[in-house]
């Protein structure tokens with residue numbers, strides 16, 4: 001089975017209730033390819049999840065931006081995977097570099113979170129990516145392989161996981177990875193899967209790119225053999241997100 005193009009919009013910690021209504025109206029009015037061609041998931045902050053889910057057109061799904069590492073309980077300020085499942089939120093983003101860097105989430109902690117979220121029936125967008133220093137030191141593949149291994153060590157199936165390669169130096173900086181740089185790491189991750197998990201997981205797991213994706217660079221990036229879509233930050237708050245969703249057409253016509 002082919003890998004369906006996947007476009008995620010990570011709204012991060014942005015927006016008022018009024019802003020969110022406008023974004024939803026734009027998404028509801030936009031012309032986008034059918035769900036046979038592209039899977040679209042937007043990720044509002046927790047407080048807006050249920051309203052966005054109920055107001056958004058049914059072809060677009062929602063994701064939380066995080067969840068607690070295990071069963072809920074006395075963990076003030078956290079939101080558990082079972083709460084998300086209970087509310088019918090199908091997806092969660094885990095291991096985003098902002099949480100790894102600012103909240104000290106380790107590879108092992110992210111692996112535990114992915115495993116627990118999957119066990120509660122959620123689908124996971126799991127993020128990996130190197131810093132500028134790591135890229136300049138030539139350790140990019142080593143870093144993303146270690147991050148992916150920490151997840152692989154904790155899960156028995158990749159069926160409900162999308163892997164997002166997000167070079168930290170490209171996030172929110174306008175310095176997008178070149179299509180060749182993205183393709184090189186995506187191909188490396190696919191090889192890592194075939195060497196360390198299975199040929200089937202390597203062929204079927206979607207590996208999406210994130211980091212300064214825009215309406216103007218999405219077609220060339222999305223045209224790369226091993227780029228199966230995007231995780232979009234800043235541009236997912238703007239009408240150009242519709243153009244980025246339409247980049248799925250490059251794969252359909254390939």
Ligand SMILES: O=C[C@H](O)COP(=O)(O)O
Nearest residue numbers: 010171172211212233234
């Ligand atoms: O999750 C999304 C990424 O952090 C990319 O953010 P960005 O598109 O604003 O660079």
